[in-house]
Amino acid sequence: MGDIMLRRSHPSGGLRSQAADGSSVVTAVLPREAESVPVARRLVRHTLADWRLPQLIDAAELVVSELSANAVEHARHASVRVTLQRRPGNRVRVAVTDKSTDLPVLLPLADDAESGRGLALIAAVACQWGTDPLPWGKRVWADLEPEQGQEEPSCAPMYAGHRAQLLYVLIVVTLGVLVGLAVISGTP
Template sequence: MKVHQIRLPVPGTHAAAASARRDLVAAIRAWDTFLQPELLDTAELVASELITNAVRHAGDDGPISACAHLGDEGLRIEVIDMNTEIPEAGLPGTASEAGRGLFLVAALVDRYGFDPLPSGKRCWAEFEVSTTLLSAQTLPMQRS
């Protein structure tokens, strides 16, 4: 299977976060693969949460980048920022207006995590993708 990947810089503003999410998801949708619409919609939501968290909590600390990788192991979305604080997924109180993003990510993906880096961290989320779905578009159509 052909491997696809993209990396985008994300300026530390909320408008840039929305633009980066749209650009990242548009690139994933443009890859010559057959991914289910539900997976693409969920990937968009997950990318939005990870990018928004990075901008909200690390936007002033330095560069942020958003990445997506599609290969035999599945679809992986990563956001790298310069803030060394590792986020915690948890459910906030009912009156809280924020803090549900990572809880939502954890519920929607097959795997997620955080890797400390020498100058910051990588937040990632992975979706398992069937290789038969990925290669279905490259197969010739059969006529009956």
Template sequence: MTRPTAVGPPAYTETLPCKPETARRARLLVAAALNTWGMGELADAGTLIVSELVGNAVRHTPCRLVRVSVRRVTNDLVRIGVTDRSPALPKMDLVAGGDETGRGLMMVDALSHRWGYDEMRWGKTVWAELAVPPC
């Protein structure tokens, strides 16, 4: 009798309604994954990043659902992604000091090791990577 073996890196994913309150569930998913993997020091940045990515999908796309994923790429690198069905690509806008919105991707850029997006025929995934700081 054979035993199943893991293929690919550990990951968590959940499909959720495209609503503002989804950000809370997404934060819980990311925090749980990071703590499970012993990467709790990344939880503050990770939960803020996923909140911004979910918020952008809710505000800027006509989506009904989003898929939130957090994947351990290597022992010291995690990728957080939000997938929606909109072809509209994210862009980082310059904002004026008094503007109340428009800073989400700037925060993602500041908090992450790197970020980007993967286009698909039916939508996109916007992702950000977090690296465990060297000891």
């Protein structure tokens, strides 16, 4: 991903920086444990909301979940690095770096397999994905981009956090109930 200069902390706990090409980067080093997978999803969710790319949140959360879970399961070092890079054309690269030199393998899907579908899911939602072997490990990445015509968010508000989404739904439902009660009781 090129040389990265540290700038400041991101509200989600990651470090905000700028790559040598000027693109925005948010990165976080997380412990190699299962509890880090939801932390990685939260980093993705908050970063993409901050970048005003809510249409990529679901796919990016799926990608970072699969890549982080693979690193937790297969790597042998105490930590992993999660990186998001905003590239030209609103393309976003989601990457997980670990210190295992074992490269991931896209397995054929078997009906009775209990695992091994992660890379197939990533390949299905990403416009491109790959692995960069490093002298001490590897970086597995996936590029996501909005579909044509989805560059701008829709007119309906998009809330990045599940709590905010729940609160929004609760408000809308409450207003609907109050309007319904007002109509039933004949009050204007």
